[in-house]
Amino acid sequence: MRVHPAARDSDIVDPTPTRYAIRIHGHLGPMVVSAFPALVPQWHGADTVLSGLLDRSALYGVLAEIEALGLDLVEVRQLTQHQKSPRSGNSRSTLAPPWTQPIEHEGDHP
């Protein structure tokens, strides 16, 4: 695993993990998604949104991995309790990738 410089000193890490949504252009397949075991992928239109609980150092680790794999990063968003789910940028449907188990979308229920 690569170590991101910002992730190396675990003493100055934000102790409480926060939910993040990270939008990447393109549909991530199983190979790339395996690089982010802590995150749940969803396809939103032409993008993939990875979401999950991350503390600061885990977030920088994920960003370093995105950089290493040459992925096209579109947006990083911290989700507060009021926000439901990452909004998709267009009207197309939100899907779990076909090779993943169906997952509960906590924010998608009315």
Place this chain on the structure above:
Amino acid sequence: MDRSTPRLIDRVDLLAALDRGAAGKVTIISAPAGSGKTSLLRAWADRPGQAHRLAVLQVQRDQYDAQQFWLALLAAVRHASATPSQAEPPAATPEFNGRAMVDRMLSELADHHGPLIVVIDDLHELHSEEALALLTRLLVNLPAHVHAILATRRDLQLRLHQLRLAGELAEIRAADLRFTERESRELLEASGIALSAAGAALLHQRTEGWAAGLRLAALSLAGHPDPERFVAEFSGSDRTVAEYLVAEMLDRQPPDVRQLLLRTSLLDRVNGELADLLTGSPGSERILLELEDANAFVMSLDPERTWFRYHRLFADFLRLELRRALPEEVPALHRRAAAWFAEHGQVVEAIRHTQAAGDWPVAARLLADHSFSLTLDGQAQTIQVLLRAFPRGAPADDPELALVRAADDLLHGHLDEATARLAVAETHVERTPPDRQRRLQVAIMSLKLWLARRRGHLAGVVEQARLLDSPISGQSDEDIALGNDLRAVALMNLGTLEAWSLGFPDAERHLREGAILARSIGRPYLEVGCLAQLGFASRIRSFAITRQRCREAIALADRHGWGAEPVIAPALVTLAGNLAWTGELDEAERWLQRTERALQTDAGPGIRQLLHLAAGRLHAGRGRYRESLEEFSAAERLQSQLDGPHAMASQVTGWILTTQARLGMHGQARAALAALTDEQANSGEIRNARAAICLTEGDPAGALGALADVLDGTAPVIGYITVVEAQLLAALAHRALGDQNAANVATERALALAEPDRLVLPFVTMGAQELLESLPRHSTAHAALLADILDVVHGASLTANNQSPSPHTEELSPSELRVLRYLPTNLSRPEIASELSVSVNTVNTHIRSIYAKLQASNRSSAVQRARELRLLAAHRTRQPRRSPDLGDAGSPGGSRL
């Protein structure tokens, strides 16, 4: 990179942009993974008819070690300069002095003839703020004929706005690197792929001109039965480009190639043997060679094409696929790789793979066993990274890891943390298996000595040092090697402590033993360390011996490129101080400047004290008493950071008081004097100071009273210099009392004491000019010294009237002579080794020894010396003789410099 690479196409606009950039100082290529940065640089560098030389460094993956980075860069620059004399591999040290390194690099670059381009690729892998800050310094100060090109995936914290404002900075970014549609077509054509214009346009559109995407697509398209269908399916998919194409490419490989790519992807570099081991089948080398010929993602690292690495983006995808497809095999693969690296002496990679396999206790033991030698090899920052990779919990509490951490703390001056960790390790000794107990004890003791030295605290440590008298009863070679390393370090630290505590005879014995041991086990760093301290330890005996030892230590340090490193600072500062004593002020100042360069990194308060004292004496010798007082006071303030009293504490206090008195600060001097303990006040140095105060207060009788015990030898003194000062103060007092005869007698006594070392400085700083001038010339036996002193009093700096004669040249052994004959040729060391059918290590050993015996610092000076000594003459009649111009080792009549 001498092989032609047909798949690189000429990207005319970008090549022109690089050419334009080369007119300024720096070009930065900043673009994401797979943008074609490295390919562009190779295409640019490989063009025929280039006027410049090229130094190329590819930064290692996850490089946290500033020193490793700089040494690699220096090696690349020297390789490009290609003068054989400068091709010496630079040596690492446990104490890295980054600024000195940059200064050295700049001076070597300045000496380079003709235009030179320095390329640093993958700079984003350098995770060292220190190294990046130093790099900024280098870039801003590049000489006019040198241009630097940096390639990185992301913008870095380089402060180059000055260069940007001056128009000296060119940038090439992702948008510039994207392939145009025409270039995409050319790339496909160069790869022998026939695709319709529409197909090529579709591919270009789908990859958005991304270099890695186009190259991966080309791999799958080569030999594809239906290229148009491939492009159509690819553009219909909304998977990310690289993932789609890597998966396609892997699917199209034969099973053995696929297995090899996946299973070796967890290595940073691979050779045929290692790949055979990981795949479990032979023939890997052939596959690797074929892969390199067929695609742009496998590259050989050496001209012989034995080591390979994968394009980093490509390797990252392969690793993902390995973990996904064969997750259960990953730990075993790491274990196999670790065993191979351990067997081949590549400890760091062995530890990394052991950690990756999750074998934490094994990794802890490996690191503990090798951390000492890694530290001595200058890999302290690598150790830190390895330490951080251990998870919190059980393995981190391993007593041996606690020792590794303690050493790391010590190296960084965290003395309290180191003390606590040592205590933890000590409580674990009894629970340690018997076969490891002894080495743990020796390691603890060695670290305690080091700690004591950093604290300047001798008490309680010397008893433990008795452990040194019985070496580790050797089980394995590794045990013995570790034992010797520990023992040599312990001897160095023990001897240093003793020297600082005025325990001279033992100090010299221990340091000499340490130097001999270090030499025999091939640890030049420790040898230099012991010899440097030996120079300091012998400072009270005779100036000639001290200088000789210091110069020998400095010469050895210079040979290893450590002439401005902390390790040699004790010898540098001792030499500077010594030259100040004899009035050779200009030369003293030069050595002092070099000491300052060597002490840019923190080297502890003890050595800094010496620096301030030498600087203070130098100022005093030039009559700058205020500056002198500042330096002495700085030295005294550092005392609070040391546990024990300094070897020369009373001298420092004495000089401060005397200088204060001379500057008219009587009140302060008196108050400080009153605050001293009886023991301090009774020392010869403080009695002298009291006398000096009395004299400036107009109380010569009081001065004589204070001096009585020093002059009759009852007061304790640090050395004879204190007595010289006392005689001079007495002479001044007699003169003030109108007794010129007594003044002359005391002055003559001072001169007699000063004659053997030709000590000058006390006469200058004590204001002895009138004493000397009124001394009848015919009645002194020391007229030459007297004249020298008066010269310095009048503002001159003495120079040695005969340079230290070149010492006797040791005879070369027959095998050294055999190696020597190849030095005038342009054969490299490996080539010499193969000519002589011996190993490169043997050649290295002989060359080191040749340099030492010929007192040469590089290949060309060795050749020159060898010619002077007729060692290279075609018809050598007998054994080497000294040439007549070398003169004799000592000057006639035993007189000194």
